Amino acid sequence: GANLGMFSIAARIAFKNANIHAYEPNPNNIPVLGQHGKEFNFKIYEEALGFEAGRGELIYTTVNDTSARISNTDKGLTILTDLDTVINRFENRKIDLLKLDCEGAEFEILKNSNALKHVRFITMEYHLPAKGSEAILEDLISTLNRLKFKVIHHDRRNVCLGIIVAKNES
Numbered sequence: 590g591a592n593l594g595m596f597s598i599a600a601r602i603a604f605k606n607a608n609i610h611a612y613e614p615n616p617n618n619i620p621v622l623g624q625h626g627k628e629f630n631f632k633i634y635e636e637a638l639g640f641e642a643g644r645g646e647l648i649y650t651t652v653n654d655t656s657a658r659i660s661n662t663d664k665g666l667t668i669l670t671d672l673d674t675v676i677n678r679f680e681n682r683k684i685d686l687l688k689l690d691c692e693g694a695e696f697e698i699l700k701n702s703n704a705l706k707h708v709r710f711i712t713m714e715y716h717l718p719a720k721g722s723e724a725i726l727e728d729l730i731s732t733l734n735r736l737k738f739k740v741i742h743h744d745r746r747n748v749c750l751g752i753i754v755a756k757n758e759s
Contacts, residue, residue: 590637592618594625596688601629608679612636614647614667638689639669640697672704682707689713696729705736705757712754722748729753 591597591611600609609631613622619635626633637645646665676682687708689695695713699705711733717725730740730753738755745751 590614590618590690590692591622591633592690594622594629594631596690597631598625598629600686601631607685608632610634610675610678612638612670612675616647634670636668636670637694638675638691638698639671639694640700641669642671642674643669645669672698672701676704676707684708686710686712692716696732699729699732699736702736705738706759709757710754711738711757712752714750714752717749719749726751 591613592615594611594613597609597611600607611622611626611631612634613619614635614637616635619633623633625631637647639645644665645667647667676684684707687710689698689711690713691698695715705711715726715729730743733740733753733755737757737759739758740753740755742754743751
C-alpha cells in the first residue's frame with residue numbers, strides 16, 4: 590500500500606514526468622495521501638492490490654506494527670484490484686517500477702505471471718512467518734527467478750522481514 594505517499598513523493602521528485610499511481614486500502618490514510626497526491630501530482634486509488642479482483646475485509650493490527658491486512662472474504666468493503674487492471678490503467682500497459690508493500694499479499698500478486706511481463710522492476714517488502722521463513726524466502730526468490738526476474742538487491746531486516754529489488758530479464 591501507499592500508506593501516506595512518501596514513496597510516491599520521492600518518485601515524483603526523482604522522475605518529474607512519471608505517471609505515478611498509488612494504491613491504499615486503509616481509509617485512515619486517505620486524507621493525507623490525497624493531499625500528497627494533489628501536491629505532488631500522482632493518482633490515488635482507494636483499493637488493495639491482490640491476485641484477483643473482488644472485495645475483502647481490512648483487518649487492523651497493532652501487535653508488531655500499525656499495519657492493516659486484507660482478508661479475502663468477498664464480503665468486505667475494501668476493493669481488491671488485480672495486477673491486470675493496474676497495468677491497463679496505464680496508456681502504454683507498461684510499469685517501470687512496481688513497488689509492493691502489501692503486508693503478506695506479495696505472494697498472491699506474484700501468481701499473475703502474465704501481468705508481470707509488463708513490469709521492468711519490482712521492489713517489495715516481504716513478510717514471512719517466523720517458522721519456516723528460510724524455505725519460504727527461497728521459494729519467493731525462486732518464484733521471481735521463474736518469472737524471469739533477477740534479484741539485484743536483497744536487504745534482510747530480520748528473519749521475517751526484508752526488501753527485494755528485482756529486474757525483469759525477459
